[in-house]
Amino acid sequence: MTTIAPPKTALLSVDNLSVEFRTRAGVVKALEGVSFALNPGETLGIVGESGSGKSVTAFTLMGVLDRAGKVTQGEAWFQAGERSIDLLKEPEWALRSLRGKELSMIFQNPRTALNPIRRVGKQLTDVLRCHSDLPGEQLRAKAIELLNSVRIPDPEKRYDAYPYELSGGLCQRIMIALALACSPRLLVADEPTTGLDVTTQATVMNLLKDLADQRQMATVLITHDLALASEFCDRIVVMHAGHVVESATTHSLFTHPRHPYTTKLIAATPEPHKTFTDLIPIPGNLPDLKAATIPPCRFSLRCDRFETGICDQAPLPRTEAAPEHLVACGKPL
Numbered sequence: 001m002t003t004i005a006p007p008k009t010a011l012l013s014v015d016n017l018s019v020e021f022r023t024r025a026g027v028v029k030a031l032e033g034v035s036f037a038l039n040p041g042e043t044l045g046i047v048g049e050s051g052s053g054k055s056v057t058a059f060t061l062m063g064v065l066d067r068a069g070k071v072t073q074g075e076a077w078f079q080a081g082e083r084s085i086d087l088l089k090e091p092e093w094a095l096r097s098l099r100g101k102e103l104s105m106i107f108q109n110p111r112t113a114l115n116p117i118r119r120v121g122k123q124l125t126d127v128l129r130c131h132s133d134l135p136g137e138q139l140r141a142k143a144i145e146l147l148n149s150v151r152i153p154d155p156e157k158r159y160d161a162y163p164y165e166l167s168g169g170l171c172q173r174i175m176i177a178l179a180l181a182c183s184p185r186l187l188v189a190d191e192p193t194t195g196l197d198v199t200t201q202a203t204v205m206n207l208l209k210d211l212a213d214q215r216q217m218a219t220v221l222i223t224h225d226l227a228l229a230s231e232f233c234d235r236i237v238v239m240h241a242g243h244v245v246e247s248a249t250t251h252s253l254f255t256h257p258r259h260p261y262t263t264k265l266i267a268a269t270p271e272p273h274k275t276f277t278d279l280i281p282i283p284g285n286l287p288d289l290k291a292a293t294i295p296p297c298r299f300s301l302r303c304d305r306f307e308t309g310i311c312d313q314a315p316l317p318r319t320e321a322a323p324e325h326l327v328a329c330g331k332p333l
Contacts, residue, residue: 009039010038010039010077010079011038011039011040011042011078011079011186012076012077012186012218012220013038013076013077013078014035014036014037014061014074014076015035015074015076015077016033016034016035016073016074016075017031017035017057017071017076017088018031018033018034018072018073018074019031019069019070019071019072019242020070020072021068021070023068025290026290027290028289029242029289029294030053030056030069030242030289031056031057031060031242032242032243033074033243033244033316034053034057034074034239034243034244035244036244036247038218038220039218040185040218041212041217041218042218042219043209043219043221043232043233043235044218044220044221044233044234044236044237045220045221045222045223045232045235045236045250046058046220046221046236046237046239047223047226047237047238047239047265048224048238048239049282050224051241052239052240052242053242053243054223054239055190055222056069056242057222057239058105058190058220060076060088061076061103061188062095062099062105063087063092064105071088074088075088076088078102078103078186079185080098080102100127100130100131100178100181100184101131101182101184102186103184103185103186103187103188104179104182104186104188105187105190106175106189106190106192107190108191108194109194110163110168110171110175111163111164111171114163114171114174114175115163116162116163116164117162118162119159119160120159120161120162120163120166121140121143121147121159121160123174123178124142124143124147124159124174124177124178124181125139125142125143127178127181127182128181128182131181131182132182143159144159146177146180147173149177150173150174150176150177150180150207152173152174158170168200169200169204172196172204173204173207175192176192176204176207176211180211180215180217183215183217185217185218186217186218187208187212187220188219188220188222189208189219189221189222190222191223191224192204192205192208192221193223193225193228201228205232208232221233226265226266226269227269227271229250230250235247235248235250235324236249236250238253238259238261238262240286240299241286241287241298241299242289243298243299243316243328244328245261245327245328245329246258246261246262246325246326246328246329247325247326248322248324248325249324249325252322253325256322258321258329258332259299259327259332259333260299260303260333261299261302261303264280264282265282268280268281268282283302284301284302285302286298287301295311295312296311296312296313296315296316297311297312297328297330300312305331305333307330307331311331313330316328317330319332
């Protein structure tokens with residue numbers, strides 16, 4: 001399988017990552033040949049419909065993959081201080097020392113990610129106690145400072161609150177404070193605006209952007225919302241059924257999409273000038289990833305450009321359609 005060498009300056013370089021899950025119904029080939037790179041201070045969006053493998057990619061990189069999951073091949077090189085380490089090869093004790101300090105994650109649902117029977121301030125001091133050298137008497141002050149940095153009103157009072165006493169927006173900000181408590185170099189935000197109203201979504205995303213700019217922190221934004229990705233991301237990776245089908249700068253992707261799936265995703269995205277009838281749904285469903293044989297192009301059964309002899313031949317061609325614009329397609333647009 002052809003892969004593109006990541007930039008030498010990359011903070012994170014994922015190369016040819018494949019993951020499968022063993023279930024009672026069979027082996028699910030969740031990821032196959034996933035490759036991308038992320039530079040320091042950059043925001044990379046990973047987009048695609050539900051089931052495309054976005055969250056599995058994040059969990060794999062963070063070392064919190066479900067027990068049924070197994071990495072079958074690939075590398076994920078991360079610049080941890082002066083060291084370059086493969087996150088997929090590190091033992092659990094080493095990953096535990098990295099998580100929360102060098103790399104952190106914001107999970108989809110803050111109400112389930114936060115401990116419901118522990119005050120939010122104590123959850124913050126737990127992280128600080130684990131990953132910093134602050135003396136005990138300074139932990140509370142630092143936790144309140146973190147709550148203030150994510151613009152939580154009356155942080156001294158919120159320090160003693162339980163998650164169930166707070167709104168979804170405040171819980172999400174507390175998740176952000178937890179993730180950024182020790183100034184990580186890489187933040188993975190998995191659907192950070194899920195379940196929030198539009199106004200709160202904008203507030204949370206602007207907050208993440210401001211904090212990333214202040215700290216020169218790299219961010220992976222996982223979302224199914226292309227409009228959100230177009231506004232906040234420098235580059236975008238498009239995933240479908242466990243494959244990276246296209247990756248490009250945000251401007252290039254939206255002005256000249258090359259993969260048929262990307263064009264259909266954009267056509268199905270609501271915009272202010274579009275009416276309901278302007279939205280074009282993507283036909284069909286994701287392929288059965290438990291099947292004994294899966295076509296080289298997992299979008300082929302839904303694609304109106306499919307051609308026998310080109311689109312059904314392995315390996316799936318990956319070409320550089322333009323500078324920094326890669327597409328995995330036998331008949332790119």
